[in-house]
Amino acid sequence: MYTVLIFAGLGLFAGVLLTVFSKLFEVKTDERVEAVTAVLPGINCGACGYAGCSDYAEAAVAGEGSVPVNLCKPGGQEAADDVGKILGIAAGKVVAQTAIVRCSGSRNATSEKFIYRGIQSCKAANSFYSGSESCSYGCLAFGDCAAVCPEHAISISDGLARVDRTRCVGCGMCVRECPNRLISLRPLGYDYDVLCSSYDVGKVVRKSCKAGCIGCRLCEKACPNGAIKVNDNLARIDYEKCTSCGLCAEKCPAKVIGKCV
Secondary structure, rough: HHHHHHHHHHHHHHHHHHHHHHHHHHHHHHHHHHHHHHHHHOOOOOOOOOOOOOHHHHHHHHHOOOOOOOOOOOOHHHHHHHHHHOOOOOOOOOOOEEEEOEEEEEEOOOOOOOOOOOOOHHHHHOOOOOOOEEHHHHHHOOOOOHHEEEOOEEEEEEOEEOOOOOOOOOOHHHHOOEEEEOOEEOOOOOOEEOOOOEEEOOOHHHHHHOOOOHHHHHHHHHHOOOEEEEEEOEEEOOOOOOOOOOOHHHHHOOEEEEEEO
16 A cells, blocks of 8 residues: 555656646747648748748748748749748748659660669669660650659659659659759749750760750750750750740751740
């Protein structure tokens, strides 16, 4: 009986101590943090520059206007407006983005250097002689990008990763996952992209891929706005200058400038 009373007393004493200390050392949280977190998409992609949605919410609330509230690309304008309302500040404009796989090297365009039977991962394959495909810059097609996409916007077809732009939210997780750096983000609203990432000279490209940029500069000469330039044997589009006229795609002999809408 005495033993039971002693343990009961100790338990009561410990409970009182825990209650006292919890009140003394209580860390009060701003209710706005939970409210902001609730209106964010919860993808935790890191596109905003923070580790996750809750970290971004804490920074936005603590910053009192110094941290922009329009950094969440997946949430878009709606999330930015909601965060702005909660914090009582102007949200600003969100530029919607989509992922682009800068490669046209399907199975018909390239060939195999050897048969790869290792771990079915782009990173693993890339570490072994830059992959088995004839173009060392091309898509390895094991789907590392598709595996991390929270919106299931990427699929692998005919040896090439393809983005469904109706589902892509521009989080950038696929960009960080691709070992060949083939995937990048660009603003929505533009029709054409250079779907190649090879920096090899034209004659080397022709041997490794039938759908590679040969750096001929015909696209550059055709563009009336100076929106496309060839640097290091590869054409790239300046979207701020591009009007989606399509002249570059018409002139491209390799047909690597594709219409992506």
